[in-house]
Ligand SMILES: O=C([O-])C(=O)C[C@H](O)[C@@H](O)C(=O)[O-]
């Protein structure tokens with residue numbers, strides 16, 4: 001009788017070490033209704049090592065309140081297996097959240113509705129879930145999309161994420177520079193869209209609104225429609241408008257927009273808008289947790305949910321969300337916030353597995369000139385190819401990671417938690433995040 005074959009070393013999935021590296025990454029002066037992006041934004045890079053010698057990587061929000069939760073969570077992982085993905089949620093429930101860090105206002109890190117302990121926990125879990133999936137995939141020789149049931153497409157389409165912006169951060173502020181130029185009027189927005197199309201081949205455009213009075217943003221969307229006939233267009237003021245203003249804008253842009261994103265805050269407000277317009281409404285603000293789905297869907301408050309694996313709790317939860325959306329006939333696409341290539345890879349894997357993905361996904365990635373990968377992901381004809389390499393199919397560049405961590409270490413704390421309102425005050429000392437509805 002022959003002796004049983006020893007399992008390949010990589011098959012020992014026991015977690016032996018977890019490394020958390022907070023970093024600061026360059027961010028351009030992108031404007032939104034709360035203020036302007038800081039010159040550097042925090043992200044957290046997670047590495048999970050197994051006894052089999054495999055390392056998985058994940059990425060999530062890096063603000064102090066996430067870090068404080070990620071640290072005790074990471075300490076509890078060694079000895080568990082990277083395949084125990086459901087266990088991550090049980091574990092997260094055991095880690096206390098410091099309630100004093102929960103903002104009662106709309107969370108600027110993603111402008112994704114009001115913050116709760118649960119959302120904070122899920123945002124942390126998602127980074128670890130992705131790292132576990134990456135390690136598991138590498139150990140099994142399978143791409144992450146296979147672990148999620150297999151891809152149904154070979155490329156994932158993204159839309160250009162247009163922002164009103166300044167050419168540079170305010171004078172005297174340490175910041176990286178770029179060649180995008182300013183965009184503070186319709187001509188500037190069209191020029192930016194042109195660059196996005198030239199550089200990445202995007203064919204749909206989303207404009208971040210809530211920055212200028214609605215008439216100016218309507219004019220910018222009209223200018224885009226004229227410059228790019230037939231290209232899907234979206235406008236997202238992050239809930240800055242009243243129901244009445246939302247309906248006026250919807251009437252003006254009916255037939256022009258693919259969808260209008262979070263024109264007003266709350267499910268109640270969105271339901272009122274939805275009842276009186278034929279323009280599709282999308283959200284990443286009033287449906288941000290499973291608990292918010294029932295009311296929003298039964299009231300037909302939204303027709304498209306922009307999922308975000310970071311705050312929905314990972315890639316498997318994203319698939320569950322997509323399944324619920326499908327059952328209610330609600331469309332699904334993806335929201336994005338400042339992120340690096342690890343997250344883009346994760347988004348692409350999960351998006352590749354969702355059958356009914358009817359709209360191009362959002363991604364901030366083109367705005368990020370820095371990354372922690374040995375090779376950046378690329379957009380071709382507006383899409384990202386789905387990797388079939390084991391795990392996420394991306395590799396960490398340790399020197400880059402160390403350099404961006406050094407920046408975090410050297411920061412006096414100003415940049416370690418994203419604060420668009422404070423960043424705006426550097427240019428406009430009297431600035432306060434406007435009360436909503438702003439218009
Ligand atoms: O679609 C959205 O609401 C977002 O992408 C939120 C982001 O935080 C964006 O507004 C930003 O980064 O300014």
Ligand SMILES: [Mg+2]
Nearest residue numbers: 236261262284
């Ligand atoms: Mg949005």
